[in-house]
Amino acid sequence: DIRMTQSPASLSASLGETVNIECLASEDIYSDLAWYQQKPGKSPQLLIYNANSLQNGVPSRFSGSGSGTQYSLKINSLQSEDVATYFCQQYNNYPWTFGGGTKLELK
């Protein structure tokens, strides 16, 4: 199985700040990576697919990058509605696997 390691596990940032979340795959996943946002009590919502493609309707302050085994999610100009847990997921090989999540809070 491909192991997905996210860092940090939790993060506290101020409004307007830029935030970066990292995801490391245990082997090359060839950009077959998605990022999801899960707000408290809600289901996950797709933000990014294929490592850097923004899902329709997602604010442009969200962006994804990376290749090979290293990927990142960047949030520019943090807003209060961005408080959530973020998960990465690889779909290059079965079984599809998720990172452990990054909980983002406001400072």
Place this chain on the structure above:
Amino acid sequence: QVTLKESGPGILQPSQTLSLTCTFSGFSLSTYGMGVGWIRQPSGKGLEWLANIWWDDDKYYNPSLKNRLTISKDTSNNQAFLKITNVDTADTATYYCARIDTMGITSWFAYWGQGTLVTVSS
């Protein structure tokens, strides 16, 4: 508009079989490239992929659950199903179904249902 909604028993006893239904609208599972997956999340924990079913009835399972999983679909009624046999307390979780979007040979969970909480308790 794409919507998915999960339904299940709410609570069941150890060793029983869990039956889940995903009722969706806004797409058809008979459309080329379309798929539906099941994912679960114990309270306060991470996400675990369980199974996918595709428009052509191809199926993939998480081997960590060995032979306990069965995924199926009813294309006419826009439903997908998941059965988990011999449940125990470790299967207590919120269960989600999600539509899989495909581009070329890559696929991802594009739309998620609201989830259904399943508790296994004696």
